[in-house]
Amino acid sequence: MNIAAQSLQRIVRRNVVIPFDKNKKFSFYYEDNLVVTSLFVVLSAMFPPGEMFFIESVRNVRDQIKDEKLLEDIRNFIAQEAFHSREHQSLNEHLIQSDYPEVVEIEAKTKAKLDEFRKLPKFEQLAATVVMEHYTATLARLLLTDPLIKQRTTQESRNLWEWHALEELEHKSVAFDVLDAIGGNTAKNRRMALTRVTKLLSPVLFHYWIKILKRSDIKFSIRELKDGVY
Ligand SMILES: [Fe+2]
Numbered sequence: 520m521n522i523a524a525q526s527l528q529r530i531v532r533r534n535v536v537i538p539f540d541k542n543k544k545f546s547f548y549y550e551d552n553l554v555v556t557s558l559f560v561v562l563s564a565m566f567p568p569g570e571m572f573f574i575e576s577v578r579n580v581r582d583q584i585k586d587e588k589l590l591e592d593i594r595n596f597i598a599q600e601a602f603h604s605r606e607h608q609s610l611n612e613h614l615i616q617s618d619y620p621e622v623v624e625i626e627a628k629t630k631a632k633l634d635e636f637r638k639l640p641k642f643e644q645l646a647a648t649v650v651m652e653h654y655t656a657t658l659a660r661l662l663l664t665d666p667l668i669k670q671r672t673t674q675e676s677r678n679l680w681e682w683h684a685l686e687e688l689e690h691k692s693v694a695f696d697v698l699d700a701i702g703g704n705t706a707k708n709r710r711m712a713l714t715r716v717t718k719l720l721s722p723v724l725f726h727y728w729i730k731i732l733k734r735s736d737i738k739f740s741i742r743e744l745k746d747g748v749y
């Protein structure tokens with residue numbers, strides 16, 4: 520997509536503070552499906568370091584952008600990601616103190632992996648963000664459109680994830696448009712970024728998801744496992 524073809528959709532800053540009851544377990548899924556809950560815990564732990572990286576990678580090249588609409592999109596993209604990061608951080612602190620101390624390790628491991636990306640040239644860092652934003656937007660679309668997920672997810676969970684998902688879809692093209700504008704949108708660069716992101720970050724997600732599910736206090740049925748994986 521070139522600048523002229525950019526989305527005309529407005530990206531809105533919403534300084535949303537998600538209320539959740541800190542005195543009780545955060546519940547993501549009906550019937551307390553721990554397979555799904557654990558996946559959402561890992562994702563929530565990965566978001567704050569991830570979103571800091573997305574912001575940095577766009578900021579790194581902002582001085583090369585001249586288009587006013589794209590500059591405005593960048594400002595709103597940064598604001599949205601900063602608000603997401605803050606709300607996930609707040610949830611993560613609660614998760615650490617309640618049932619999921621692994622969150623500390625997941626955040627640190629994700630940051631360490633992203634520090635590997637930080638050694639790359641700026642346009643390659645941005646290409647990695649484009650790939651991660653694509654994955655995030657795909658998950659966001661699923662969260663917002665799958666009737667089963669809607670039906671089974673608690674209101675408490677939906678307050679956070681649906682707001683986040685909506686804004687991910689709103690700003691999904693920003694990193695891509697910036698990469699395109701600085702001349703980094705080549706097939707080679709996109710392919711390299713896809714390989715790097717898949718190799719570096721997917722193992723973190725699956726390693727910790729499985730690690731949590733192996734805990735002796737985490738019990739689930741085959742049906743819940745099937746439900747969670749599919
Ligand atoms: Fe986000």
Ligand SMILES: [Fe+2]
Binds near residue numbers: 573655
């Ligand atoms: Fe995003």
